[in-house]
Amino acid sequence: MAQEGSEPELKKPVIVLAFISIGLVYSTMLIGVFLSSGSLTKKGIACTEWPLCPNGFGAPEDHYLMEYVHRVVAAVTAAVVYATAVAVPLWARRAKKAAVIAAAIVSAQVILGLLTVLTTLHPLVVATHLSTGITLFAFGLLAFWWAGIWKRH
Numbered sequence: 001m002a003q004e005g006s007e008p009e010l011k012k013p014v015i016v017l018a019f020i021s022i023g024l025v026y027s028t029m030l031i032g033v034f035l036s037s038g039s040l041t042k043k044g045i046a047c048t049e050w051p052l053c054p055n056g057f058g059a060p061e062d063h064y065l066m067e068y069v070h071r072v073v074a075a076v077t078a079a080v081v082y083a084t085a086v087a088v089p090l091w092a093r094r095a096k097k098a099a100v101i102a103a104a105i106v107s108a109q110v111i112l113g114l115l116t117v118l119t120t121l122h123p124l125v126v127a128t129h130l131s132t133g134i135t136l137f138a139f140g141l142l143a144f145w146w147a148g149i150w151k152r153h
């Protein structure tokens with residue numbers, strides 16, 4: 001196994017993927033906080049079904065548009081976080097560990113999203129959903145950082 005400091009650099013597409021991961025997590029969080037501000041939904045939950053809203057794959061109705069967008073962006077985010085965990089090679093030990101932890105956290109976050117809906121915004125579930133989102137961002141950032149971007153400069 002390669003020694004710390006003597007590792008070959010990760011390929012650029014892996015670093016870009018790790019960056020897209022944190023960009024998507026950030027965007028999902030932004031939409032989530034926008035949702036919880038209740039600016040569109042007047043607080044409360046408009047789409048009480050799972051996993052899709054009543055429109056299925058069709059055009060969403062206005063009153064649950066942002067909830068629908070949050071779910072779609074979250075699904076894409078989870079896919080990219082998983083892809084990052086797979087793409088980071090084993091020899092990049094710290095980056096791999098952080099990316100795999102991020103993948104585990106995103107799975108928990110999707111389940112918490114489901115519970116957020118099923119419990120119609122139980123405060124404890126919403127609070128856990130928010131803090132898990134922040135933890136997910138932290139591990140995504142670590143994976144990106146440890147992917148070796150700083151060594152380039």
Ligand code: HEM
Binds near residue numbers: 029
């Ligand atoms: C990558 C995955 C996800 C991330 C990072 C994420 C992040 C967030 C964040 C940061 C909030 C704001 C919480 C607050 O301000 O208290 C939020 C709200 C919310 N999320 Fe997610 N979320 C994800 C997936 C999901 C999924 C799959 C669902 C399932 C429907 C979901 C349902 C909700 C709902 C309903 C709210 C609004 C809560 C409220 O009105 O207070 N989330 N999300």
